[in-house]
Amino acid sequence: MLTTAPRGTKDIMPSDVSAWRYLEETMRRICAQYGYKEIRTPVFEHTELFQRGIGDTTDVVEKEMYTFTDRGNRSITLRPENTASAVRAYVEHKLSKDDAAVKLYYMGPMFRYDRPQAGRLREFHQFGVEALGVTGPNVDAEIILLAVQVLQSLGLQDLKLKINSVGCPKCRPLHREKLQAFFRPHLEELCHDCQGRFERNPLRLLDCKNPHDHELGMGAPSLEECLCDECKAHFAGLKELLTAAGVDYEVDHNLVRGLDYYTKTAFEIQYAPLGAQSAVCGGGRYDGLVKEISGDEDRPGIGFAMGMERVLLALEKQQLLPAFDEGIDVYVVCPKKERFTLAFKMAIELRRAGLKVEYDFNGRSMKAQMKQANKFQAKYVLIFGEDEAARGNVTVRNMADSQQQEIAVNDIIKFFQDK
Numbered sequence: 458m459l460t461t462a463p464r465g466t467k468d469i470m471p472s473d474v475s476a477w478r479y480l481e482e483t484m485r486r487i488c489a490q491y492g493y494k495e496i497r498t499p500v501f502e503h504t505e506l507f508q509r510g511i512g513d514t515t516d517v518v519e520k521e522m523y524t525f526t527d528r529g530n531r532s533i534t535l536r537p538e539n540t541a542s543a544v545r546a547y548v549e550h551k552l553s554k555d556d557a558a559v560k561l562y563y564m565g566p567m568f569r570y571d572r573p574q575a576g577r578l579r580e581f582h583q584f585g586v587e588a589l590g591v592t593g594p595n596v597d598a599e600i601i602l603l604a605v606q607v608l609q610s611l612g613l614q615d616l617k618l619k620i621n622s623v624g625c626p627k628c629r630p631l632h633r634e635k636l637q638a639f640f641r642p643h644l645e646e647l648c649h650d651c652q653g654r655f656e657r658n659p660l661r662l663l664d665c666k667n668p669h670d671h672e673l674g675m676g677a678p679s680l681e682e683c684l685c686d687e688c689k690a691h692f693a694g695l696k697e698l699l700t701a702a703g704v705d706y707e708v709d710h711n712l713v714r715g716l717d718y719y720t721k722t723a724f725e726i727q728y729a730p731l732g733a734q735s736a737v738c739g740g741g742r743y744d745g746l747v748k749e750i751s752g753d754e755d756r757p758g759i760g761f762a763m764g765m766e767r768v769l770l771a772l773e774k775q776q777l778l779p780a781f782d783e784g785i786d787v788y789v790v791c792p793k794k795e796r797f798t799l800a801f802k803m804a805i806e807l808r809r810a811g812l813k814v815e816y817d818f819n820g821r822s823m824k825a826q827m828k829q830a831n832k833f834q835a836k837y838v839l840i841f842g843e844d845e846a847a848r849g850n851v852t853v854r855n856m857a858d859s860q861q862q863e864i865a866v867n868d869i870i871k872f873f874q875d876k
């Protein structure tokens with residue numbers, strides 16, 4: 458047990474880190490282009506924040522949270538997502554006092570006690586953005602385009618963008634009535650879960666994975682017919698902007714988010730080659746969330762989250778990860794113990810000059826050290842051999858073409874600085 462990481466967690470080993478950094482750097486670069494600033498919130502928060510911010514009837518809050526009582530007898534939860542924390546920080550630091558949009562992004566580990574499966578861990582990583590304080594559909598279009606650009610910059614084509622409007626507290630009750638009228642004659646045929654949802658949240662009936670219920674749901678009255686004028690205009694505005702930006706989308710009325718503070722825009726980006734796990738990004742507008750968390754301030758917001766493990770899985774599957782240069786500049790070879798101090802001094806000076814330098818700690822044979830140099834993919838090898846030592850020189854070997862030359866010890870730094 459001591460030598461195995463807990464179930465649902467995974468070490469990110471040095472050989473994997475380059476891919477992670479590449480992903481993170483791409484995300485950071487595009488967020489900077491769109492004017493989003495990074496926020497880093499705590500990994501744990503008061504449990505109540507997530508109960509309010511995610512909704513205490515959701516699976517995440519009911520079954521999947523890592524919750525514990527700390528030594529001060531507070532109920533603490535490891536964050537299962539980052540939106541609630543970002544909104545909490547927005548309120549706490551009074552960012553809402555600014556009239557301009559507050560545009561934030563985050564990336565980091567999240568925690569959910571879920572049944573581990575491929576691409577789904579208990580400690581997993583999300584990248585996401587939140588835009589707070591803007592009502593219009595332009596910011597909805599902006600964050601969708603940001604997400605699409607991140608995925609396309611990584612080389613993922615064939616993306617499927619699905620959008621929907623989930624309405625608002627003004628128009629949803631009408632849809633709810635129509636849905637119940639539609640499903641009522643079929644109530645007996647529905648699965649157990651759906652029978653429970655019928656009264657509580659009939660919108661979730663459209664989400665059911667049961668083939669019979671899914672089939673039936675296809676004919677259900679769509680929310681679109683019930684949208685109020687404001688929601689209709691918002692959705693039309695979003696579609697117009699996405700079309701203007703040249704991004705394909707599909708309207709999917711079954712794309713729903715069950716909670717009251719989710720309003721208007723909902724969207725999902727799928728990458729079909731991932732199969733059952735094809736959703737790489739999901740998000741939407743949450744105009745009621747700031748008020749839900751702050752208790753008084755009422756500010757609109759929209760955001761998305763992208764599963765970083767999923768995106769990496771897609772990049773690996775499609776062989777889209779670039780070749781990372783892990784090689785070093787110089788490997789210092791010194792088989793003679795009595796010359797090691799000089800070789801060591803040279804290695805340090807080269808590092809101070811900005812080069813990536815390695816050498817052998819154990820004073821092994823010339824052959825073993827040359828093997829190491831290859832393993833490190835060294836561009837050059839510096840050989841502190843006996844013959845050249847007599848002349849005050851070292852041998853420089855260019856590993857690309859195996860050309861060797863003798864250079865005076867004092868000229869080495871200059872030799873590499875001129876490269």
Ligand SMILES: [Zn+2]
Nearest residue numbers: 625628685688
């Ligand atoms: Zn509405």
Ligand SMILES: [Zn+2]
Nearest residue numbers: 648651665670
């Ligand atoms: Zn069902």
